[in-house]
Amino acid sequence: MKATVYVTIKQNVLDPQGTAVQGALHSMGFGEVEGVRIGKVLEVExxxxxxxxxxxxxxxxxxxxxxxxxxxxxxxxxxx
Amino acid sequence: MKATVYVTIKQNVLDPQGTAVQGALHSMGFGEVEGVRIGKVLEVExxxxxxxxxxxxxxxxxxxxxxxxxxxxxxxxxxx
Known part of the structure; x- marks a missing residue:
């Protein structure tokens, strides 16, 4: 049986990795990005x-x- | 508009992080785990x-x- 597990940072917790990616996207011309939050996805057999x-x-x-x-x-x- | 982006390692590429998590699960008594592959999930606004x-x-x-x-x-x- 295959399972997909999603692990995400809680909404009230800071996500520095997401903020860094958002900054990188802005500097690459993707100014419409208003927020990025990064989590993990695990495929478990x-x-x-x-x-x-x-x-x-x-x-x-x-x-x-x-x-x-x-x-x-x-x-x-x-x-x- | 909200987007969810899933980034996963290709099937023929080794995933050492997934292998490490699988090993940890085995040593914690979850012997039924046959494989773990880890990717990212990004919530983009x-x-x-x-x-x-x-x-x-x-x-x-x-x-x-x-x-x-x-x-x-x-x-x-x-x-x-």
Whole structure:
């Protein structure tokens, strides 16, 4: 079973990487860019066919390693 | 207009960061994880209401800065 996990910085937390990319885009002529926030996307392959079990395990992985829940939000989608 | 840009490593390119995360998950007891690949997700706010123009400009941004098209793929979604 394939899962896609999205880890994004919480809205009230500063994102210096996003600000840097926005500055770079402005200096390259993309002045219409009003904001950039950068997160991670993880494609995870799981050796399980049980959807409910996969969801429980993925939540556990996110809480323990994949996301820093103090400053980051996460969500995931399961395929197949 | 809000856009979400996904930048992922091409399938035939090695992803050492993903391999490291997979190893960490294994050592934490998540042995069912068969593969992890890590990419970026960018939330971009654009000061335009023209969908076609936004698509053209985003493609340009991806080709010039946001993605390294030699080793990365990109796709984006537009909202509103």
């Amino acid at each position: 799981l050796a399980t066919t049980d959807r409910a079990e996969a969801e429980t395990r993925l939540k556990d992985m996110c809480e323990k390693l994949l996301a820093n829940t103090v400053v980051e939000d996460y969500r995931f989608e399961l395929e197949g | 654009l000061a335009t209401t023209d969908r076609a123009e936004a698509e053209t400009r985003l493609k340009d941004m991806c080709e010039k800065l946001l993605a390294n098209t030699v080793v990365e793929d990109y796709r984006f979604e537009l909202e509103g």
